[in-house]
Amino acid sequence: MYSHNGDSYFVVDGHLHFWDASPANWVSGQEQYAKGWIECFHAYMGLGPPETHWPIEKFQKYSEEDFVKDVFEDGCVDVGIFQPTYLKEWYTDGFNTLEKNAVLVEKYPDRLIANGRWDPREGEAGLRQLEEDAKSHNLQGVKLYTAEWYQGSRGWSLKDPESQRFLEKCQELGIKNIHVHKGPTIWPLDKDAFDVSDVDYVATNFPELNFIVEHVGLPRIEDFCFMATQEPNVYAGLAVVIGGLMHARPRFFAKVMGELLFWVGEDKMLWASDYAIWEPRWQVEGFVDWTSPEDVEFSDYPRLTTDGKKKILGLNAAKLYGIDVPEALRIPDEAGTPAAREDAQLVDSA
């Protein structure tokens, strides 16, 4: 819980990692990619306040103590959601697997949720693995990387027929939160991994599932916004938006927030730190303090109230994950500003 100026916020961090990118975990022959990946993440850390930067050695592999201190103690995070990133082509034991996350979840069962993953290219074996993971980890969500490499293939789409089988399986297993990585990525090649049209397609076909678009499709926020306006079960994952822009580019941050509030609405935006790319503390503090600039350039964006911040910082995610929020930290249900639904038609001519 984070308290400021008499208001208390229930904080759910929707996107946490506990990775091992140390050289000992690099796959032989793939060192340049393993090294490049973590260095790229490390550059992103540079977009946060200088006092929160880590040396690369710590960034490659941080300890459980670091995690607990940065997330729970300093970060004021009530509940955190782990999103796994396997990358086994580059990292021997995986970059950040469900198994590794589950060790921490076992120690902090009320504070952490481990999401799973799947990859349609793994076929029957992948479906069986998903069933097992769902059972042993009580999965409520998965994180999908459509740009991930796998045996010579460099990406896939949610539109692929195989993907439909996995989504049906999710439905059957009660995995209702599908987080899709649509953001800064590694090997789009000609298959544009930022393209959100595949989310559009499955969001329509699987209305009972929630699709959380991580990093809001950056660098193509417009495609994401136009799509999210039309799909009631599509959410904006704010990892990178707050971490990457709030400190480094405050005016652009204000614009992106304004646009998201207008197109997507405060009921469908979820904060996430993307730890350890950025520590949660400065993000929570800064966001609670944040107000949109007064200039005319920002004048027709919806305003964000304290209630709106409460939703984005935790209450929206709590709803998706069925997290019990203490009575005192809740807000009345109908206080939301609906997203710009009347603008949906606007997109038809896009």
Add this chain to the structure above:
Amino acid sequence: MSIRARVLEALSEVYDPELDEPITSLGFVTSCAVSPGGDVEILLRLPTPQCAPNFAYLMAADARNVVRRLPDVGRIEVRLEDHYTGEEINAAVARGEGFTGAFPGETDDDQLDALRDLFQRKALVARQARLCEEMLAHGATPEQVTARRVVDLPDVPDARRCLELRGQLGIDCEPDSPAFVAPNGEPVATGELTRWLRKARLVRTSLDVNGSICRSLLQIRSRRGAELEEVGT
């Protein structure tokens, strides 16, 4: 004008297709050397080693193409530095091959025309938004704005770039054609202006944010590079 000056001038016409800004003003050209015999060596450095290979290829290939058109230029070498697919891209560009030449078997999109086209349309929309807002801010009514013709556009960089993009996209840019068009080239109707502008501003914000992240990452990269060199020597 020296060959080098002409080469740099030519490079300023090479745009990052995603950001719609010249690679020279983005700081991507890290070195440009011309030998006494007129051989040209250009080094490009992108914000991260993992910038998307498709855009990286387009910038390297475009750089070679604009320089090739200059007189008195000998051999041309364009090299992406510290990019994880730099070797493949550099070799394909040197051979004058397309994108499939860089990544045989991994792509069948040789010239990336659809990608370029998509981003040129986004860029056009974003630039028009700025021009349009400017007119509205100076008191023009929506009727007046949508009645403007190409000939009425001010002689400013955004307007010049809009016309360049329209030309490349095959959208009419005769003096009496409409000043503001939808991404498909159709004129913007007065009643549609508010919605059109709302969308266009979002596209512009997206491009601006993207560009700002790239610039920040490039700064971080140069700073760290400098630190490493100091430590190393």
